[in-house]
Amino acid sequence: MLTSKRAKFTLPPQLTYLNCAYMSPLLKSVEKVGVSAVRKKRNPVNITQQDFFTETELLRIEYAKLINAPDPKRIVIIPSVSYGMANVVRNLDIKKGQHVIVATEQFPSNVYPWQRLCEEAGAQVITIAPPDDYTNRGKHWNEKILESINVNTKAVAIGHVHWADGTRFDLEAIRKRTNEVGALLIIDGTQSVGAMPFDLQRIQPDALICAGYKWLLGPYSIGLAYYGPNFDNGKPVEENWINRLNSEDFAGLVNYQNQYQPGALRYEVGEHSNFILVPMLLKAIQQLNNWGAERIQEYCRHTGQPVLQKLAEKGFIIEDELWRSSHLFGIRLPGNVNLDDVKKSLLKNKVYVSFRGNAIRVAPNVYNTQQDFDKLYKALTKVL
Numbered sequence: 001m002l003t004s005k006r007a008k009f010t011l012p013p014q015l016t017y018l019n020c021a022y023m024s025p026l027l028k029s030v031e032k033v034g035v036s037a038v039r040k041k042r043n044p045v046n047i048t049q050q051d052f053f054t055e056t057e058l059l060r061i062e063y064a065k066l067i068n069a070p071d072p073k074r075i076v077i078i079p080s081v082s083y084g085m086a087n088v089v090r091n092l093d094i095k096k097g098q099h100v101i102v103a104t105e106q107f108p109s110n111v112y113p114w115q116r117l118c119e120e121a122g123a124q125v126i127t128i129a130p131p132d133d134y135t136n137r138g139k140h141w142n143e144k145i146l147e148s149i150n151v152n153t154k155a156v157a158i159g160h161v162h163w164a165d166g167t168r169f170d171l172e173a174i175r176k177r178t179n180e181v182g183a184l185l186i187i188d189g190t191q192s193v194g195a196m197p198f199d200l201q202r203i204q205p206d207a208l209i210c211a212g213y214k215w216l217l218g219p220y221s222i223g224l225a226y227y228g229p230n231f232d233n234g235k236p237v238e239e240n241w242i243n244r245l246n247s248e249d250f251a252g253l254v255n256y257q258n259q260y261q262p263g264a265l266r267y268e269v270g271e272h273s274n275f276i277l278v279p280m281l282l283k284a285i286q287q288l289n290n291w292g293a294e295r296i297q298e299y300c301r302h303t304g305q306p307v308l309q310k311l312a313e314k315g316f317i318i319e320d321e322l323w324r325s326s327h328l329f330g331i332r333l334p335g336n337v338n339l340d341d342v343k344k345s346l347l348k349n350k351v352y353v354s355f356r357g358n359a360i361r362v363a364p365n366v367y368n369t370q371q372d373f374d375k376l377y378k379a380l381t382k383v384l
């Protein structure tokens with residue numbers, strides 16, 4: 001079992017930060033790498049032609065390890081989830097009468113691209129809502145999603161967990177069903193990859209898009225996308241020189257090239273060599289691989305479970321463990337409790353969480369302890 005890693009971060013001691021789903025705090029090691037990366041440009045001769053390629057390659061390899069991807073060249077750097085999704089929708093030949101399936105209240109960067117694509121093609125976005133009843137909600141929501149997939153489904157675009165309340169989606173079952181009808185599976189891994197195991201070889205998504213500043217513990221404005229063989233001959237949203245074959249040869253760049261670099265590298269964002277953000281994200285993912293996503297998930301479970309049990313006994317509504325993650329989950333209030341009072345109580349006690357939909361979103365990580373959960377418990381139960 002992991003022990004608390006709080007000493008590796010610089011969170012103020014009086015703060016109970018249970019909000020990694022909003023943004024992770026910075027690891028001291030990542031901050032150090034970032035500062036020295038900023039300084040490197042003081043003297044441009046410090047940045048060699050090779051540097052345009054080396055660290056991104058290392059980042060691909062490190063991330064491939066995290067998600068168990070066999071080919072790092074299928075992994076590219078993106079600035080945001082919306083960018084990663086833009087490459088997907090640009091290459092999806094959807095027809096009138098077909099549809100894309102999403103879950104209710106999914107994060108907008110995984111909804112707007114589908115809305116526009118479907119609007120332009122005369123296709124439809126079908127949104128699958130959870131059942132109203134909180135008993136077995138996650139299980140029944142998953143069943144509804146599986147039932148909605150049919151021969152007219154072009155793609156299912158979903159997270160591994162729901163960003164607002166951590167409901168877990170059974171990606172293996174969804175993959176099986178999408179394969180039966182020839183639909184694509186597009187995953188937004190932003191709220192899960194890093195803190196929860198993701199096995200690309202088991203799930204075999206067509207694309208996995210992930211922002212870097214939450215559970216990957218990276219800086220803002222850099223993320224990673226995996227694109228599978230279905231996208232091998234597609235068109236990227238931009239045409240950057242570095243994604244073309246032989247771009248390593250700077251002297252020959254105006255010998256314009258029709259061919260792209262191998263794998264999915266055509267989809268990489270321009271200036272992907274980002275000499276500050278790339279080494280920072282690399283350092284963060286090295287740390288994650290060292291801890292292991294399984295152990296992070298287990299740590300969060302072990303740290304939070306006793307308090308969640310007590311809250312459930314007091315009438316707070318929390319999804320069954322089987323159908324939610326341990327690093328991100330929603331707590332819904334008993335009927336008689338006023339949400340504004342809860343917000344005030346949490347703020348007064350310096351307990352930082354988010355409010356998404358009708359759920360209090362709690363998102364612990366390896367720097368949280370059982371004492372943090374005790375503070376959450378006190379702040380929540382004060383208003384009963």
Ligand SMILES: Cc1ncc(COP(=O)(O)O)c(C=O)c1O
Binds near residue numbers: 080082107211
């Ligand atoms: C599930 C999910 N996807 C994506 C994002 C961020 O999207 P983008 O990188 O397009 O800003 C967030 C941010 O909260 C998120 O929760």
